[in-house]
Amino acid sequence: MIKTLLSQLQPFLNARLIGGDAQVSQVYTDSRQQCENGLFVALRGPHFDAHNFLPQVVEQGAAGIIVENESSLDIPQLVVSNSKLALGDLARFNRKRLNARFVAITGSSGKTTVKEMIASILQNVGTTFATKGNFNNDIGAPLTLLEMNEEHQFGVIELGANHAGEIAYTAAITQPDVALINNVAAAHLQGFGDLQGVARAKGEIYSELKNDGTAIVNNDDEFAPFWKKHITSSVLTFSAKGNGDVIATDIQLDENQCPQFELEYLNQSQKISLPLAGVHNVHNALAAAACCLALNISLEDICKGLSRSPVVTGRLMTELLANGCRLIDDTYNANLDSMRAAIQLLAGYKGRNILVIGDMAELGEFGRQCHEEVGEFAKLAGIDAMYSCGVLTQFSQSVYGGEGKHYSNQQQLIKQLKQEAKANTTILVKGSRSSHMEKVVLALMEDSEQQSKGAAFNMGEE
Incomplete structure (x- = not known):
């Protein structure tokens, strides 16, 4: 987080500031964590209440706390009506101060792999921060944005969801320059009802693009026409079947099942060799390439980044x-x-x-x-x-x-x-x-x- 005073956060969070002011540069929600200049957000859930651990938080050196009920502890505190929503507002506050360009990614499968591919490409160009692990929900995404500071030039934010409205919330906080739905499949159907429900919920990401942003659309997905009908920004498409702006040709697999192919865009082409197994990773690579092309990254840099794509733990x-x-x-x-x-x-x-x-x-x-x-x-x-x-x-x-x-x-x-x-x-x-x-x-x-x-x-x- 970019350094700030609690008094600067107070009006943005519609909070009461008591116990004095303090400067903070990190935000955290785990009471077991020691965090220098840290602002602890006391979250509540069905089976836990972080307010019960505030003495431990203070003892470990927190600079300030965000709480729903005023604490008797001697520490600067912002008192809010809902600490979970305050966490989101904190992320909005930090996002507005960042100069980085953002890519937001969602989808039923492959989004973590695509996130790592994009990060691998952008790291060749500038200081990049990407979602760690599976911090992609309505708590993890704000925490990811709060880890970024003025040094970062790119942010790669993975957005997951198991119910309608979750991506609209996290994407609105992220305010992406580029947004991608990797695909729609039978995942989390219990929360969305059917595939149409999944497509509608994932589509929320496009509505939160910045005015000059770019929507990346998978032309091979059956819901591509549905999304395009509702997108108001510019669109860049990709396809593993040759039906898009960014395509793959001459796809081959080596003895380890790792793909090699020609990446083509606007009469340019680049030979790509992926270190990841599976022909489905051609699709993931095209998605990553399209996102980076929307940021004006060269095909040469894209090729370098894709060739160094890391294997995600537990993914093939x-x-x-x-x-x-x-x-x-x-x-x-x-x-x-x-x-x-x-x-x-x-x-x-x-x-x-x-x-x-x-x-x-x-x-x-x-x-x-x-x-x-x-x-x-x-x-x-x-x-x-x-x-x-x-x-x-x-x-x-x-x-x-x-x-x-x-x-x-x-x-x-x-x-x-x-x-x-x-x-x-x-x-x-x-x-x-x-x-x-x-x-x-x-x-x-x-x-x-x-x-x-x-x-x-x-x-x-x-």
Whole structure:
């Protein structure tokens, strides 16, 4: 945050200032954190109340606090009616003082990968700050904006949502120069009702663009015409099918399933080699490129940035185990589209391929149908074996109908997979965060490490 006095914040937050004034340069909400010149915002939720930890906050050196009820503690404090809304207003205050240019990203899948791609490109051009982890909701997005200061030239802000109106709120605070909806898929249907509801909620991001901003539209998405009808700013489109301003041609995959392609825009082209596996990442790269082109970044800088795109933890991370098995960790999250992309990737590897899935969450009444579609897609893709764990994945297993089994608990599943993990085999593990499929990945990696240590020990005896 750009340094400011509590007295400057008071009118902006419509707050009462008591206990004196103080200068602050950081904002935080975790009472366990020590923060120099920090302003602590005491949030309330259904199962917690940070006001209960104010003595600890003061003891750890907070410069000031934002509270809903005046505290008897000896510390400068801004008293507000709603501390969560005050956090958003703080972010607005900081955003207005920043000179950075902002890209805001939403979508059902791939938005974190696209965010990292854009950040990788912009870091070549200027000081860039991007959303950390999954800080993309109505608390995380304001906190992200509050981490920025006058040194930053670019901000890359990921916006997520599980209900209508959330993106309108966070996008209004962000005031992006460039806005992207990466795609719409069957994710968070429980909160949006249906795919049209998802598209409408994601579309809120375009209505909060700055007057001279640019809307980046995925021409391959079925809802592209719907969004274009409501966009009032300039539009830049992209397509992996050749139907856009920014397109990919001559797409090829290497032996590790990493794509190479020609990126084309306005009669210019640049050869791109991605370090990320999966043909679906061509789409993500086009989205990132279009966002950066809207900021007048050169194709050369875009190429450099994309070639250094980092692998997101839990997003198709590949590990070659000591026993020769290729293990792919795609446990970051899951929806129908990302499941299809993972299956398509798995099917491209030589040797035996095994799909391991946990439940996809927040699908509401569409839960059974979406899980059945996963099983059907795996069958049509020619996956050699599929194992599943959870509740809804039993429908995937039933439709798949091939080699494999559904398990009611992870320990049984892990026991089976340890027998399957061997040379010339690829195992891909995926599920929503709530299914905790990362535990399966960790167990297989630990088993491989133990096997490796055992083999080394036996060799030493000889």
